[in-house]
Amino acid sequence: MCILEAIDIKKDYGVEPNITRALNGLSFRIAKGEFVGIMGASGSGKTTLLNCISSIDTPTSGQIYLDGKDLLDIKDRDLARFRRENFGFILQDFNLLDTLTVQENIALALVINKVDTKKVDLRVHEIAERLGIGDVLGKYPYQVSGGQKQRCACARAIINQPLLILADEPTGALDSGSSRILMETMQEMNQSLRATILMVTHDAFSASYASRILFLRDGTVYRELERGDQTRSQFFGQILAILEDLGGYSGCIPDSV
Amino acid sequence: MYSRLSLRNMRRSIRNYVLYFTTLTLVCALMYSFLSLSFSDDVRALAENISLLTNGLLLFSVVVALISAFITSYAMDFILVQRKREFATYLLMGMENGTIVRLFLGESALIGLTAFVCGTAIGTLFGSVFAKMAMGVFEVPYSYQLRFSFKSMFVSFLLFLLMYGMGLVKSITVIKRTKIIQLLYDHVRNEVHTERSLRWYALYLLFSAAIMTLGGILLSRVVSESSNMALLIVILGSVLVLLGVYAFYRRFPELLVELLGRSKNRIYRDANLFILGELRSRVNSSGRMLAVTALLLAFSLATMFLGLVMGAGYKANIRAEYPYDVTVAIDTKIADFDGVLDFIGAKSPVEDYVSYYLYRDPSIPVEILALSDYNRLRQQLGLDEQGLAGDQYLIHCEWSHRKEIKGSLALDPSITVNGKLLFSSEDLIFSEPMEQARMVGTDGRAIIVPDEVAHSLEASLSRLVVTLTDGGRAELRGELNRFIRNEWKPLVLSPPSQRVTMSITVRAWGIANSLSGFSALSFCGLYMSVIFIVLSGTVLGFEQLASLVRARRAYSIIRHLGVTDSERKGLILKELIIFFLIPAVLPCTLLLLLAIGSHKVFAAFIVQPNAIPLYAFVTLSIFTVLYGLYFAGTYVIYSRSVLGRAS
Ligand SMILES: Nc1ncnc2c1ncn2[C@@H]1O[C@H](COP(=O)(O)OP(=O)(O)OP(=O)(O)O)[C@@H](O)[C@H]1O
Ligand SMILES: [Mg+2]
Numbered sequence: 063m064c065i066l067e068a069i070d071i072k073k074d075y076g077v078e079p080n081i082t083r084a085l086n087g088l089s090f091r092i093a094k095g096e097f098v099g100i101m102g103a104s105g106s107g108k109t110t111l112l113n114c115i116s117s118i119d120t121p122t123s124g125q126i127y128l129d130g131k132d133l134l135d136i137k138d139r140d141l142a143r144f145r146r147e148n149f150g151f152i153l154q155d156f157n158l159l160d161t162l163t164v165q166e167n168i169a170l171a172l173v174i175n176k177v178d179t180k181k182v183d184l185r186v187h188e189i190a191e192r193l194g195i196g197d198v199l200g201k202y203p204y205q206v207s208g209g210q211k212q213r214c215a216c217a218r219a220i221i222n223q224p225l226l227i228l229a230d231e232p233t234g235a236l237d238s239g240s241s242r243i244l245m246e247t248m249q250e251m252n253q254s255l256r257a258t259i260l261m262v263t264h265d266a267f268s269a270s271y272a273s274r275i276l277f278l279r280d281g282t283v284y285r286e287l288e289r290g291d292q293t294r295s296q297f298f299g300q301i302l303a304i305l306e307d308l309g310g311y312s313g314c315i316p317d318s319v
Numbered sequence: 320m321y322s323r324l325s326l327r328n329m330r331r332s333i334r335n336y337v338l339y340f341t342t343l344t345l346v347c348a349l350m351y352s353f354l355s356l357s358f359s360d361d362v363r364a365l366a367e368n369i370s371l372l373t374n375g376l377l378l379f380s381v382v383v384a385l386i387s388a389f390i391t392s393y394a395m396d397f398i399l400v401q402r403k404r405e406f407a408t409y410l411l412m413g414m415e416n417g418t419i420v421r422l423f424l425g426e427s428a429l430i431g432l433t434a435f436v437c438g439t440a441i442g443t444l445f446g447s448v449f450a451k452m453a454m455g456v457f458e459v460p461y462s463y464q465l466r467f468s469f470k471s472m473f474v475s476f477l478l479f480l481l482m483y484g485m486g487l488v489k490s491i492t493v494i495k496r497t498k499i500i501q502l503l504y505d506h507v508r509n510e511v512h513t514e515r516s517l518r519w520y521a522l523y524l525l526f527s528a529a530i531m532t533l534g535g536i537l538l539s540r541v542v543s544e545s546s547n548m549a550l551l552i553v554i555l556g557s558v559l560v561l562l563g564v565y566a567f568y569r570r571f572p573e574l575l576v577e578l579l580g581r582s583k584n585r586i587y588r589d590a591n592l593f594i595l596g597e598l599r600s601r602v603n604s605s606g607r608m609l610a611v612t613a614l615l616l617a618f619s620l621a622t623m624f625l626g627l628v629m630g631a632g633y634k635a636n637i638r639a640e641y642p643y644d645v646t647v648a649i650d651t652k653i654a655d656f657d658g659v660l661d662f663i664g665a666k667s668p669v670e671d672y673v674s675y676y677l678y679r680d681p682s683i684p685v686e687i688l689a690l691s692d693y694n695r696l697r698q699q700l701g702l703d704e705q706g707l708a709g710d711q712y713l714i715h716c717e718w719s720h721r722k723e724i725k726g727s728l729a730l731d732p733s734i735t736v737n738g739k740l741l742f743s744s745e746d747l748i749f750s751e752p753m754e755q756a757r758m759v760g761t762d763g764r765a766i767i768v769p770d771e772v773a774h775s776l777e778a779s780l781s782r783l784v785v786t787l788t789d790g791g792r793a794e795l796r797g798e799l800n801r802f803i804r805n806e807w808k809p810l811v812l813s814p815p816s817q818r819v820t821m822s823i824t825v826r827a828w829g830i831a832n833s834l835s836g837f838s839a840l841s842f843c844g845l846y847m848s849v850i851f852i853v854l855s856g857t858v859l860g861f862e863q864l865a866s867l868v869r870a871r872r873a874y875s876i877i878r879h880l881g882v883t884d885s886e887r888k889g890l891i892l893k894e895l896i897i898f899f900l901i902p903a904v905l906p907c908t909l910l911l912l913l914a915i916g917s918h919k920v921f922a923a924f925i926v927q928p929n930a931i932p933l934y935a936f937v938t939l940s941i942f943t944v945l946y947g948l949y950f951a952g953t954y955v956i957y958s959r960s961v962l963g964r965a966s
Pocket of ligand 2 (some may be wrong): 110
């Protein structure tokens, strides 16, 4: 079943004569339960694509369907509600509020979605245990590690059971150890919690956890790679080969896979 | 090239500069306006020994300059922190510290000078309004004029130069010493959260409330203590109250946030959880500023209120004490005041006069006036005339005697004057200020009877009231005094018993002399309080804007979580309202307590009825307007810059 369908998306920035075409006729589909990675050189339009999908930005032309619904048909005043009901976000710089504890940060997503106040604590604890951050719930973001922060962001992204989780370089600020734990967490979210994930990453290792990868170049899909039945190391090797092919790409290659 | 860069940077952070500039301008305006008031010829000419007022103002100006220096350096620090990233970029580009300092100096000089010029312009306006107020208190008609004073401009320029200069020196040392790495990370404020138990908070707050209460009790004792101790008690009481306010506010917001965090039901509703986080960070990073602001506000509300009440009390009391232009009281029966009238007429044109007697009846303990004399006196004051039936009498007394007199009238409304039975009633009691202690009675009360009854009595005291066309001059009192004591030979009709006492009042002299200390105090009170409110607003505004970087991030995070723009606007409003309300609540409550307390105790001593509730209201209104302006300004700037950048 197709959850997201993007058809011929174009996005221009700036005004004549200084127009940057960030997305240039990009099309793809994502099925329910998929874990899709997006890779590409800096400036290839990855963040722009995520912003368009999440309706934080609007494409210049093209259509985006989420669960059969055209995003461009949604009125401005309904967008925020649409966003909070259908998307979860994980961003590179964690996007946690320093002023709230980990527990409160996760709860905020529920509170904003107007979940029954009595159920909030229970659900937060449930998801936190699941993602292995049950023991840091009472701490403030500056008191926990980057990896824990990012798992907190994961918990917040998934707690409303959104149709699609959008992650923009979630491991970008993490060391390789924390990256591995985070990717295992996201895999867990994908496999046992049945979350559909669209993840932008620079890092071939992180990308190897995905089931399918789209490679962007100059605002279009340049190549697509399915993991199929390969092991993760085989998949990783394939990713590296394509990246080399893409050229001028300096991904981070960890010692062990 | 660099200067163009810095100009562009300035344009980008225009809001910060607007607030900064406004603060400097206001400080200049207030300083200049009060200096020009104290230097003004009009004010100086009011009376010779009102120098208490001008000296007081000058002294207060110095205090205000010190506080302004504090606020100026605070504002400069704020701007400096905001600009550190910009300076870091210059350093990275290879600019030398010296060049940055020169750049900074150049633009600071420009900003400072412009602020001073604008401030002086606004201050000229302020100054004439304040002068008008001063004249209002002294009842001198004043035509609204924009008058520019070089002297006060010079002095306020020196003061401004001094404090701005000190701020600059400090900023420059900071810039010179900084290295790139420090600059890049310094804009993120350290926010450390220390946890304390609820019991600790409870004890602490109880303790500070106890200090406040102790101060309050001391202040309320002042009434019974009329010796020199009174001043000491007032000072001690005020210090205790203010100390309590500060101590209370140092921890109260923390407790509030702590308690809020515990009530899940409340914080899990709407986006209250987010507001909680915002408050938490604010309380952590600017807890001390909140306390200082609360202190300033408590102080300024109290001073403004007391200043206004004293000013009003002064004005009303002086009118009560000197209702007539000139009075002469000779405590024996004399034939006439013709010689005195001739003397006065030679000095100032006489418009009207009343020469009359106070009568006595051995069976009645108070003085008696004839109705026609009484009405002539009322006429001098512009009051309506009263009539009496043949068997009626009326009572004129001070306001504070009314209750007692009503009580005895209810028991027995009749008196017998020289064998004639007269009646009175509640609506025949009058209390307009007519100088009931000397001119109309000698004991705060008098009885007024129909003329034929009065004339059948023995006249015991002679009185003269004169209304002058031009109101008279203060020197008249001395001249008249000399004339009456040394030259005038009145024809004494009653048997010469003991020494004859006499007294003279001249209103012009009284106004110029009697209570100038009072008015000086009230003006200084107003002066200080306006400045303090402006200051508090500025500090709060700066604190709010100092958290911009963090707030921008926080509000963009909740945008990702699906909070609409209008909801975010609502959240900002809520956050700001709470932030501005916290330091204002207790000072306003204290003001109300002060008003209620002083109304109970002092109302009887202030001639103008309801003066205290009225001025409590005026104080609150002035405060609300000034504070509200700052709130609105901060809200506009803050919400624009938080939401403006869609990220
Ligand atoms: N707000 C904007 N205004 C103008 N141009 C923009 C804007 N945002 C992005 N661009 C341009 O669009 C192109 C794509 O940007 P985008 O941020 O999507 O790249 P990216 O793939 O996410 O890069 P990175 O890997 O560095 O994050 C870039 O050329 C960028 O300069
Ligand atoms: Mg990006």
